[in-house]
Structure formats: structure tokens, C-alpha cells
Amino acid sequence: MKPVSELRDDELARLVRSRLEARQPRHIPEHFVPRARPSRTMLWVIAAAALVFLALTATAAARTDLGSMVLSGVFGRQPATHTPTPAPSVSGQRPAPSGTGQSGGGAAPGAGTTSPAPPGTAPTPPGGNSLPVPPPSLPVPTPTVCVPTLSSPLTPLPVPTPTPPVCIR
Amino acid sequence: MSGEAGLDIEALYKEYRVRIFRAVAGVVFDDAAAEDLTQETFERAWRARRSYRGGAEEAGAWLYRIAMNAAVSWLRRRRLARLLPTRIFFVNDPSPDSLERVENRHMADIVLAALSPKLRVVVVMTYYSDLTQQEIASALGIPRGTVATRLAAAQRIMRAVLAEQPTQQQRRTGDEARV
Numbered sequence: 213m214k215p216v217s218e219l220r221d222d223e224l225a226r227l228v229r230s231r232l233e234a235r236q237p238r239h240i241p242e243h244f245v246p247r248a249r250p251s252r253t254m255l256w257v258i259a260a261a262a263l264v265f266l267a268l269t270a271t272a273a274a275r276t277d278l279g280s281m282v283l284s285g286v287f288g289r290q291p292a293t294h295t296p297t298p299a300p301s302v303s304g305q306r307p308a309p310s311g312t313g314q315s316g317g318g319a320a321p322g323a324g325t326t327s328p329a330p331p332g333t334a335p336t337p338p339g340g341n342s343l344p345v346p347p348p349s350l351p352v353p354t355p356t357v358c359v360p361t362l363s364s365p366l367t368p369l370p371v372p373t374p375t376p377p378v379c380i381r
Numbered sequence: 382m383s384g385e386a387g388l389d390i391e392a393l394y395k396e397y398r399v400r401i402f403r404a405v406a407g408v409v410f411d412d413a414a415a416e417d418l419t420q421e422t423f424e425r426a427w428r429a430r431r432s433y434r435g436g437a438e439e440a441g442a443w444l445y446r447i448a449m450n451a452a453v454s455w456l457r458r459r460r461l462a463r464l465l466p467t468r469i470f471f472v473n474d475p476s477p478d479s480l481e482r483v484e485n486r487h488m489a490d491i492v493l494a495a496l497s498p499k500l501r502v503v504v505v506m507t508y509y510s511d512l513t514q515q516e517i518a519s520a521l522g523i524p525r526g527t528v529a530t531r532l533a534a535a536q537r538i539m540r541a542v543l544a545e546q547p548t549q550q551q552r553r554t555g556d557e558a559r560v
Binding site for chain 1 (some may be wrong): 402413416427490
């Protein structure tokens with residue numbers, strides 16, 4: 213082999229060319245057969261499904277109640293509404309399981325006796341079982357609307373100076 | 382070859398598939414990947430055959446352009462541009478070659494592996510594809526002066542790499558000295 217400094221461009225080219233020509237493909241077929249690609253219809257269907265999913269996700273993120281309603285409708289479940297839990301019996305008795313205590317009485321302890329109810333509670337019906345009493349209603353907060361008011365609406369200033377918003381209850 | 386129905390890809394495939402494979406193999410240094418990329422090149426050409434506006438004589442350059450873009454993209458994906466093992470070329474080489482030919486191949490692998498993908502593409506297309514610098518420039522979408530600059534830079538690097546490699550005679554002498 214010649215010293216490198218004496219290698220001319222054409223010899224360098226021959227070196228590279230001979231190397232490339234020594235390569236032989238092994239698994240390239242003789243004839244060109246284009247591979248089948250997924251049809252455009254399928255691509256459109258996938259894109260539409262992705263869009264619907266994104267829209268649902270965005271809706272659920274923006275409005276939790278609406279999103280949960282739609283999702284529960286999609287999956288066939290009841291919407292997850294916020295149901296108030298029944299208040300515990302004021303009389304302190306555990307509610308009897310259904311079918312006991314109400315019929316054929318006499319055997320259940322406390323049947324026919326009424327414990328004195330504390331003031332302010334609903335009367336306990338005879339039979340010993342107390343009805344769930346709704347909790348005393350809490351004062352409903354009045355919605356607060358913040359309306360920015362102008363200090364002087366009639367002042368012909370080009371840019372009115374807003375004052376801090378006044379909260380009206 | 383070109384007409385209303387576009388290019389005859391089957392004819393181009395028969396004429397260019399081995400050449401495209403070798404050019405791609407010279408860039409990516411992986412025979413299996415080169416075969417896949419050759420197939421991909423003709424797939425792309427087949428999909429774009431109706432929009433091809435060039436003449437039949439430019440179809441080869443067009444194919445090389447697709448192939449080189451695919452090869453560079455593959456290298457970019459693999460991030461192996463500068464970490465290529467050059468021993469790949471010594472695997473499965475059953476031809477009973479002379480020692481000098483084997484050494485030349487080894488040298489060619491080393492110098493090609495030392496080049497960046499951009500330079501390697503220019504070297505492969507210049508030395509192997511039989512395209513002029515103007516054709517290479519239009520195929521790669523770069524000015525002709527850039528092709529010349531890259532080729533000169535690649536030749537400098539190749540010479541420098543070759544200068545660092547000991548020749549077979551020197552290796553033999555070194556081995557004997559060690560013994």
C-alpha cells in the first residue's frame with residue numbers, strides 16, 4: 213500500500229468504491245412489490261375517534277359535572293351526583309334492618325316504648341325506629357357579585373379610572 | 382419511463398436496487414438496515430411517482446436523493462453517526478481475498494466511519510453514484526460549492542485517518558517485534 217500522502221483522489225475514490233461494491237444485498241427481492249398501507253378511511257376513523265376523545269377530555273376538565281354526566285352515559289352508569297348521606301338517628305338507636313322490628317312486634321327490644329326525644333328533634337313513631345331526620349338547614353350563602361363601578365360615569369375622560377370592585381351581597 | 386402514469390418504478394427498481402443498497406450501506410454501516418432503507422426508498426418513490434416532474438435521466442439522482450435522506454434520517458434516529466463499529470463489515474465476508482484487499486476494505490471502513498453523515502453522503506455519492514457535482518448538489522438540495530467544500534473536507538479527514546493507521550507491513554513488523 214502506498215503511503216497516505218501519495219494517495220491521489222482517484223485512488224481514494226477507488227478505495228471507497230471497491231469497498232462499496234463488495235457489499236451484496238441478501239434479502240432484497242427481485243421484484244418490487246409495494247407494501248399495503250392502511251386505508252385513508254381507517255385513518256379518518258382513528259382521527260375522528262381521537263378528536264371525540266380529546267373533546268370529551270377537555271369538557272370533563274372544564275366542567276366536572278357535565279363531563280362526568282357524559283362519561284357516565286357513555287359507560288352506562290349512574291352519574292356520580294352528590295347525594296346527601298342520611299343523618300344518623302337522633303334517638304341514638306341503630307336503624308333496624310328491613311323486615312325486622314316493624315312487623316310481628318313484641319320481640320324487639322324497645323318495641324312499643326318511646327324514649328323521650330330531646331327537644332328540637334322529630335317525634336319517634338311508635339315501633340322504636342326513628343326516621344332519618346334531615347339536618348337543620350344551613351344558611352344558604354348569598355352569591356356575591358363583584359361589579360366594578362366607575363367613580364363618576366359621566367366624567368368624559370377617555371379612560372375611566374376604575375375603582376376597586378365593590379362587592380354587593 | 383416517465384409519462385402520464387408517472388415513473389416506472391419496477392424498471393427503476395431493477396436497475397438501481399443494488400446500487401442504492403450499496404450507497405445506503407456505505408452511509409449507515411448496517412446491511413440489514415440498508416436493505417430496509419432500500420425498500421423504503423422505492424416505497425417512497427412509488428408513492429411519489431405521479432408527482433415526479435423530472436425527466437427519466439434524472440430519476441437516478443432523484444432515487445439517490447430519497448435514499449440518502451432516508452439514510453441520514455435513520456442515522457439521526459439511531460444517534461450512531463460517530464459511534465459506528467467498523468468491525469461490522471468483517472462479519473460474513475466469505476470471499477477468499479488477498480491480504481491487501483482485506484486491508485483496503487478495512488481502511489475504507491475506517492475512513493468512512495470517521496466522516497460525519499453529511500460528508501459521508503457526499504463521498505458516497507461522488508465516488509459511487511457516478512453523478513456530477515451539479516447533479517449531487519441538486520439531489521441533496523445544496524449548492525454545488527457546498528458539495529465541493531464537503532468533498533474536500535472529507536478527503537482531508539480521510540487522509541488524516543489513513544495516516545494514523547499502520548499498514549499491514551508495519552503491523553506485521555510490530556507483531557514480530559512483540560514475539
